[in-house]
Amino acid sequence: MTAFRYIFADKPGVARALGRLAALWCCAVAAASASGQQLEHGPRTAESLAQRVFALADKQQFSEIELLLATLAESHPTSSARVAAVLYASERTYAAGNRPQAAAWLKPLASAAPEPFQTAVDDALAWCEVNPSDLKVSTARLLEMADLHTASSFAPVAMQLRAEKLIAAARTDEAIFVYHALVAEFPHSRLTPAHLLSVARLHHDLNQQPEAWDYLQRLVTDYPDADQMDAALYLGVQIAQRLGHDESVRGWLQKLVTQHEESPYWPDAALRLAEQQVAARDVAVAKILVERILGNAEISRDLTTRAQFLLVRLAVTESDWDVVETRSQNILNDNPGEPIKTLARFWHAEAAYRHGEQEIAFARYLDLSLAIAGRKEAWLGVVPLRLGQIEAQRQKWSTALEWANLAAKEYPQYSRMHEIDYVRGRSLAGLARFEEARDLPHCCKLPSAASSSAAGTRPLSVMRSCSATMATPAMSPMPDYASKKLKPNSPRRP
Numbered sequence: 001m002t003a004f005r006y007i008f009a010d011k012p013g014v015a016r017a018l019g020r021l022a023a024l025w026c027c028a029v030a031a032a033s034a035s036g037q038q039l040e041h042g043p044r045t046a047e048s049l050a051q052r053v054f055a056l057a058d059k060q061q062f063s064e065i066e067l068l069l070a071t072l073a074e075s076h077p078t079s080s081a082r083v084a085a086v087l088y089a090s091e092r093t094y095a096a097g098n099r100p101q102a103a104a105w106l107k108p109l110a111s112a113a114p115e116p117f118q119t120a121v122d123d124a125l126a127w128c129e130v131n132p133s134d135l136k137v138s139t140a141r142l143l144e145m146a147d148l149h150t151a152s153s154f155a156p157v158a159m160q161l162r163a164e165k166l167i168a169a170a171r172t173d174e175a176i177f178v179y180h181a182l183v184a185e186f187p188h189s190r191l192t193p194a195h196l197l198s199v200a201r202l203h204h205d206l207n208q209q210p211e212a213w214d215y216l217q218r219l220v221t222d223y224p225d226a227d228q229m230d231a232a233l234y235l236g237v238q239i240a241q242r243l244g245h246d247e248s249v250r251g252w253l254q255k256l257v258t259q260h261e262e263s264p265y266w267p268d269a270a271l272r273l274a275e276q277q278v279a280a281r282d283v284a285v286a287k288i289l290v291e292r293i294l295g296n297a298e299i300s301r302d303l304t305t306r307a308q309f310l311l312v313r314l315a316v317t318e319s320d321w322d323v324v325e326t327r328s329q330n331i332l333n334d335n336p337g338e339p340i341k342t343l344a345r346f347w348h349a350e351a352a353y354r355h356g357e358q359e360i361a362f363a364r365y366l367d368l369s370l371a372i373a374g375r376k377e378a379w380l381g382v383v384p385l386r387l388g389q390i391e392a393q394r395q396k397w398s399t400a401l402e403w404a405n406l407a408a409k410e411y412p413q414y415s416r417m418h419e420i421d422y423v424r425g426r427s428l429a430g431l432a433r434f435e436e437a438r439d440l441p442h443c444c445k446l447p448s449a450a451s452s453s454a455a456g457t458r459p460l461s462v463m464r465s466c467s468a469t470m471a472t473p474a475m476s477p478m479p480d481y482a483s484k485k486l487k488p489n490s491p492r493r494p
Helices: 002-007 012-017 019-034 046-058 062-075 080-095 099-109 118-128 139-148 154-168 172-185 192-205 209-222 229-243 246-259 266-279 283-294 301-317 321-333 340-354 358-371 378-393 397-410 417-430 434-438 449-454 459-467
Strands: none
Touching: 046 062, 046 080, 062 080, 062 099, 080 099, 080 118, 080 154, 099 118, 118 154, 139 154, 139 172, 154 172, 154 192, 172 192, 192 209, 192 229, 209 229, 229 246, 229 266, 246 266, 266 283, 266 301, 283 301, 301 321, 301 340, 321 340, 340 358, 340 378, 358 378, 378 397, 378 417, 397 417, 417 434
């Protein structure tokens, strides 16, 4: 009976008239189930035939519907189930763009449909005379028809076809207007969740995030069982991030991960949630999520690499530098893309640095400095900083100063500028340039000339302890997968 409710969702009177038929059908299904039979395998009742039509129409297997409708017309010409089957099959083929076929199925019922179906049949036939995908037909005329012909479910389908055509023609503002009219005029249509998601996407694409957020909230709140819920939650996470709604980001991510494990969005959502758990130092939960993600054989190479890199971050959180070095090397062996490649190279070098392997760390950081030449991301200031720190530990004050000056010049927004100034100050002190050292804005108290003999020995331990507090480089922004268009009215999303 689902299709009956869909067809007449906006017509409570018609729905009530079908109540008795619905009850009888449910009893028949229950009796068939109790006897271990399937209804469609028993007698060729109107209800069983109609049920098969509904299933085929949802799968868009229209060629197989023809024979079933002919059988219904011959054996059950006045059955309500037959009319409902014709209406639903016609609507689905109309949505697929085959208006002539929809009209051909409806015309035999033009004057023979039992009440309360006749109005719906006449309404559907009126829509079959108009091609909503033809932009020569004005949107104003279609909206006028939508006001006049609302007895069947064809109106929201026709207006959706028009909106999709407008989007393809880059007439986005007009498409948004159509979707606004749709959700206002047909709030109880089965297509409303898809329309809410579509208009939210359009607002999102135009960077109208508050409007997009409002429509998504309505979808999630008013239609909790909608087929589009996973896509709505996924898009909502990105919009909430842009709006700074951190609590909603966490809540919607959690809902998507826990309630929609079969969704194509689940692996990326689970990885995002795991990244949040790592940032919150909830290592145990993050590990469980990452293991589940990597256990999914269907995830993309990009997601696999991101998940493997998250294991590196987990090892960093636990200061397990052996694991950091091994896992980062494994990632580099797979030749990942950016930004993971640079991040993995950094942690590969950092692992050697934390082990006290200066020569190895210096070589790795030097290679990384050549690879990032010209890039200005603030966190990359750590690379020349580390090179300067290693040279200072070797008491090579001139080269240490050069690296520190390079870090200050090329990465002025680096968050640990006081560490750069510390290396500059210690290097200048090591070169007996005390006045210059004291002029540095973030420099700590430096030794006087009288105690300069100690200047060469102190930086080693002090700089190690200073560098151990260095902030972890920020992760790259998450890919905007949800901006990929999914056809709102498709029975199953890819």
